[in-house]
Amino acid sequence: MPTALITGASAGLGAEFARQLAARRADLVLVARSTExxxxxxxxxxxxxxxxxxxxxxxxxxxDDITRVADRIADAGQPIDLLINNAGFGLPLQFADNDIDDEVRHLRVHVEASMRLMHAAIRAMRGRGGRIINVSSVAGFISRSTYSACKSWLIGFSRWANAEYARDGVTVTAVCPGFTHTTFHERMGLAPGHEGIPSILWLNASDVVREALRDAARGTAVSIPSWRYKAIVALTKVLPPSLTSGVARRGRV
Known part of the structure; x- marks a missing residue:
């Protein structure tokens, strides 16, 4: 049976990935801070x-914990067929007012940890094949403090790696949902209807994960769940950054 390793697996999209993959008979390695x-x-x-x-x-x-997880991915005796980099958290958008140590931790979880785990996975998967899913965000297409910058890095790297390692049988997909019903927004104090976010922009986690797994199976480099957010991302390519960043300050995706 294939084996998937999922970070940030205790709740939200990570737990939903685990449920859908288990229903498909995949074995799992679940990673998060909460043992219980x-x-x-x-x-x-x-x-x-x-x-x-x-x-x-x-x-x-x-x-040290990043290294432990990377070592598990690199274990040839217990191969990982699918890596899902989902762990992450949000910070207030006012960078200058945030504690810089919190910002560094934010960068490490979103970028450094994902990069190290991808490095271990690609080295282990080359030749035998495998898939990597990086949970990014539509925020990666707009200017929006360090959260946007981190998610943009995941999108850019996934695009490159998907093309570069296709010859080795490895696909890399950045999944870019918008506002999704998960505990991520609850932890940020944001719920549907708050901060002027209309209900039509909220997605269900099950739909996001289903579309992400489908696009990853197709070898798609960037997956944007739902026509609503596909249209929004298309608009970001033609609207001035000053406008999109102003809109982005209204909420968090």
Missing amino acids: ALESLAEQLRDDHGVAVEVITADLASE
């Missing part, structure tokens, strides 16, 4: 689908 939440999800998936589920408690802001 991971074990609870793992037990549920084992009972419901009869798949093997391994749990790794790790904080991807820690270099």
Whole structure:
């Protein structure tokens, strides 16, 4: 059976990836900071689908923990067929007012950890094949503090890596959802209807994950779930950055 390793797997899109992949009979390696939440999800998936589920408690802001997860990916005796870089968190958009250590931790989780885990995965997958999904955001297409910058890096790198390593049987897909019903927004204090975000712009996590897995299977470099956000991203290519950044300050995606 194929094996998928998912970071940020204890809740939100990470947990939804785990549920949908388990339903497809994939074995799982779940990574997050919360052991209790991971074990609870793992037990549920084992009972419901009869798949093997391994749990790794790790904080991807820690270099030692990043290394532990990368070593698991590199283990040829227990190969990983699909890596999903989903771990992440948000900060207030006022960069100058944020604690710089929080900003560095934010950068490490979104960019450094994803880069290190991709490096381990591509080296292990070359020749035998494999897939990588990087959970980015439509925020990566607009100017929006360091969150946008991190997500933009994931999009750019995924585009390049998908083309570069296709010859080795490795695909890399950046998934770019907009506002999605998950605990991410709850932790940021943002809920549907807040800050002027209309309900039509909110997506369901199950739909986002289903479309992400479909596009990854097709070898798509950038996946933008829903026609609504495909249209929004198309507009960002023609609207001035001053306008898109102004709109972006109204919420968080």
